[in-house]
Amino acid sequence: MNIRLVKFIFLNLIFIFFYSFGSAQNYPLYKKLSTIAILDQDLLFSESDWGKQILKKVEDNVSKLSAENRLIENSLETEELILTQTRKTIPKIEFDVLAIKFDEKVKKIRSEQADKQRRINIFLNENRKLFFEKVTPILLDYINELGIEVLLNKDTVALASLGSDITISAINKINKQLKN
Numbered sequence: 001m002n003i004r005l006v007k008f009i010f011l012n013l014i015f016i017f018f019y020s021f022g023s024a025q026n027y028p029l030y031k032k033l034s035t036i037a038i039l040d041q042d043l044l045f046s047e048s049d050w051g052k053q054i055l056k057k058v059e060d061n062v063s064k065l066s067a068e069n070r071l072i073e074n075s076l077e078t079e080e081l082i083l084t085q086t087r088k089t090i091p092k093i094e095f096d097v098l099a100i101k102f103d104e105k106v107k108k109i110r111s112e113q114a115d116k117q118r119r120i121n122i123f124l125n126e127n128r129k130l131f132f133e134k135v136t137p138i139l140l141d142y143i144n145e146l147g148i149e150v151l152l153n154k155d156t157v158a159l160a161s162l163g164s165d166i167t168i169s170a171i172n173k174i175n176k177q178l179k180n
Contacts, residue, residue, distance in 0.1 A: 037165070040154040040167045043154075047171050050175075054124065135174050138177045142166075146166070
């Protein structure tokens with residue numbers, strides 16, 4: 001009976017060992033691209049040559065607008081200080097008229113500066129839209145070339161292997177094609 005028990009335990013241990021060994025998972029080291037890939041659209045735009053040019057223009061325009069805003073702000077502060085000082089030397093009705101005119105001037109300037117900021121945003125959005133219109137056929141050819149069936153935006157993916165992200169290679173392909 002002891003031999004049967006030892007034999008039974010030994011066979012179970014062998015079975016468990018081979019079962020564990022056979023079912024161990026080996027993760028591939030990205031030897032082959034998946035038929036599903038991901039793409040970081042923000043990175044695609046910002047790191048492409050086209051996107052870098054657009055973002056540089058936007059940055060320059062924003063810097064100019066900021067400098068202009070600082071100059072206007074300094075000028076208005078000076079004007080407000082002078083207005084406050086004249087308050088003591090002129091009648092209240094006259095001061096109220098000047099204060100209303102100053103307030104209207106400030107509102108007009110704020111509106112003009114906000115409009116300039118909106119134009120910068122519109123420029124960025126229109127060029128971003130145009131960029132994706134131009135790169136869509138390039139991306140379609142590229143994913144067909146790679147044998148990818150589905151391309152997902154990185155923001156919609158919860159978890160993916162590093163090998164499924166084709167953003168950098170797509171940027172290189174786009175830069176090459178858009179130069180031509």
